[in-house]
Amino acid sequence: MILVHMRLSARVDYAIRAVIELATIEPVVAGKPPAEFPITSERIAKAQEIPPKFLESILLQLRRGGVVNAQRGPEGGYWLARPADQISLAQVIEIIDGPLSQVRGHVPAELDYQGPARTLQEVWVAVEAQERRMLEQVTFAHLASGQLPF
Amino acid sequence: MILVHMRLSARVDYAIRAVIELATIEPVVAGKPPAEFPITSERIAKAQEIPPKFLESILLQLRRGGVVNAQRGPEGGYWLARPADQISLAQVIEIIDGPLSQVRGHVPAELDYQGPARTLQEVWVAVEAQERRMLEQVTFAHLASGQLPF
DNA sequence: CATTACCCTACTAAGCCGATAGGTTAAATC
DNA sequence: GATTTAACCTATCGGCTTAGTAGGGTAATG
Numbered sequence: 001m002i003l004v005h006m007r008l009s010a011r012v013d014y015a016i017r018a019v020i021e022l023a024t025i026e027p028v029v030a031g032k033p034p035a036e037f038p039i040t041s042e043r044i045a046k047a048q049e050i051p052p053k054f055l056e057s058i059l060l061q062l063r064r065g066g067v068v069n070a071q072r073g074p075e076g077g078y079w080l081a082r083p084a085d086q087i088s089l090a091q092v093i094e095i096i097d098g099p100l101s102q103v104r105g106h107v108p109a110e111l112d113y114q115g116p117a118r119t120l121q122e123v124w125v126a127v128e129a130q131e132r133r134m135l136e137q138v139t140f141a142h143l144a145s146g147q148l149p150f
Numbered sequence: 151m152i153l154v155h156m157r158l159s160a161r162v163d164y165a166i167r168a169v170i171e172l173a174t175i176e177p178v179v180a181g182k183p184p185a186e187f188p189i190t191s192e193r194i195a196k197a198q199e200i201p202p203k204f205l206e207s208i209l210l211q212l213r214r215g216g217v218v219n220a221q222r223g224p225e226g227g228y229w230l231a232r233p234a235d236q237i238s239l240a241q242v243i244e245i246i247d248g249p250l251s252q253v254r255g256h257v258p259a260e261l262d263y264q265g266p267a268r269t270l271q272e273v274w275v276a277v278e279a280q281e282r283r284m285l286e287q288v289t290f291a292h293l294a295s296g297q298l299p300f
Numbered sequence: 301c302a303t304t305a306c307c308c309t310a311c312t313a314a315g316c317c318g319a320t321a322g323g324t325t326a327a328a329t330c
Numbered sequence: 331g332a333t334t335t336a337a338c339c340t341a342t343c344g345g346c347t348t349a350g351t352a353g354g355g356t357a358a359t360g
Binding site: 040041042056057059060063070071072073074075076077078 | 303304305306307308
């Protein structure tokens with residue numbers, strides 16, 4: 001929401017933590033299932049204390065968004081579709097919650113302010129740009145390693 | 151809100167535009183009513199196309215927050231409680247919508263992440279700080295004059 | 301073919317949001 | 331002092347979103 005208002009939904013928070021969990025366990029090569037078993041939804045749910053069925057629907061969304069792959073059956077589970085350093089926070093947030101910035105349901109660029117309020121639009125656009133810059137910069141490789149780029 | 155998600159509610163959007171309107175009409179000296187009449191809620195509502203009764207409740211909130219003063223009766227209305235260059239965007243946003251940044255209803259500093267997700271908290275805190283820096287920097291003097299500090 | 305774990309749709313309770321209704325109180329005017 | 335004006339204040343409401351659950355379908359393994 002920001003903003004301009006950074007308001008993170010439970011859904012996004014859970015999604016990010018789930019991806020971190022996948023990025024932490026083991027490195028991924030070109031989106032192939034890892035040498036060991038993939039990680040089950042249930043295991044992630046326990047590790048991060050996320051309601052199991054809720055997480056399931058989030059992982060489904062992440063798969064459709066191209067962030068994770070999945071396999072069914074025994075020894076099934078989830079793994080990252082790309083190396084962790086090619087998945088940014090911004091990507092996961094937008095897959096789950098839609099566009100980063102909104103003002104009354106509209107993206108800042110398409111607002112139609114009157115008179116002196118017009119300068120306001122420039123502010124929202126600038127804040128959004130700054131926010132986007134940060135969130136695109138941080139990858140899940142950073143998060144998994146605990147090393148931030150700032 | 152962001153974020154991390156810049157999500158601006160209609161309420162905040164209206165509040166900001168109302169304060170811009172007050173800041174634009176005439177300068178304020180030490181919170182005293184202006185030489186001419188104060189500006190009525192109805193006039194602001196028309197100028198900025200805001201639902202009148204909704205705006206009324208917003209102005210009430212702004213008065214309780216110390217941003218505007220009001221006077222009742224004929225020739226009554228609203229005016230800025232301080233000079234426009236001493237009212238920041240951040241102040242108005244927080245008066246109307248509460249804390250700038252929230253993650254699942256909590257402010258970033260009081261989150262309790264487990265294991266590798268702990269680094270995440272640093273990200274939220276950093277994003278919030280950056281956002282706050284911008285929004286505290288922009289005052290309604292800037293907005294009224296159309297000159298942004300960046 | 302039985303088990304496991306993902307897939308998918310539908311649903312629900314609760315809360316928030318935008319907005320309105322309608323009356324109360326204070327200040328100015330006549 | 332009666333009237334008018336405009337702010338003050340509370341309550342309410344419909345609609346949407348959010349967080350979370352239920353329950354069955356489907357693919358992979360052995």
